Amino acid sequence: MWTAVHVVGAVAVVGLGAYVGFAPGFAVLVAVYLIAFTLMLGVTSANFSKPLSGSTLVVSAAATVMVIGLAIQAVPYGRSHAQGPVTGEPQWANAETRELMVRACFGCHSNQVEYPSYASVAPISWMVQSHIDEGREAVNYSEFATNPGDAEESFEVVKEGSMPPAYYTRFGLHPEARLTPEEMKTLLNGLQNTPGLTEYGD
Ligand code: HEC
Known part of the structure; x- marks a missing residue:
């Protein structure tokens, strides 16, 4: 059941990612998120021994978003905004x-x-x-x-x-x-x- 939800969710989110112009990196992020979400579900429902209630889902999803959201800020790619020098533009018509x-x-x-x-x-x-x-x-x-x-x-x-x-x-x-x-x-x-x-x- 949860696998099906994950697969549908992953396909939907990757599709949305492609639509807004964010293809491969987005797929990796979704995979990481889904794995983390599953782990978090296990933790919040005491290793799946308790039934998965609506609040378990909400708490797990929110905690996952927060943890992953903070953790990915540590990735340096895209932060420096360094730019090379301007070495010669076209001879613009005007x-x-x-x-x-x-x-x-x-x-x-x-x-x-x-x-x-x-x-x-x-x-x-x-x-x-x-x-x-x-x-x-x-x-x-x-x-x-x-x-x-x-x-x-x-x-x-x-x-x-x-x-x-x-x-x-x-x-x-x-x-x-x-x-x-x-x-x-x-x-x-x-x-x-x-x-x-x-x-x-x-
Ligand atoms: C959001 C970023 C972005 C903007 C804004 C943008 N481009 Fe691009 N452009 C790309 C990317 C990414 C590629 C390479 C992949 C591709 O072809 O889609 C590209 C490719 C190109 C190419 C090579 C295409 C080819 O067939 O070899 C040209 C020429 C180009 N862009 C011109 C422009 C011009 C002119 C504008 C403004 C009117 C513009 N781009 C605006 C991202 C952008």
């Missing part, structure tokens, strides 16, 4: 192009990330940092001069609407990255006129 790119893209593809305050609390900090790590690996506009990466896909990903990723602006997050149709037109035009940001030359 100031407005850069401004729109800063608003919609620099949160993951630059060495000038403005970390939101909630990005210091695990597990959110892990999620934010993993998006930034993966984003910088694909293209880092602060290191464009020496390491253009996939920058020539920039025009294309904005045009097809795959960047910024949907989870970035979901739930009212990052309103600055939500561009109006007018701004989108300006950005696409700017990207086309910035060398190195389209596959079709400049």
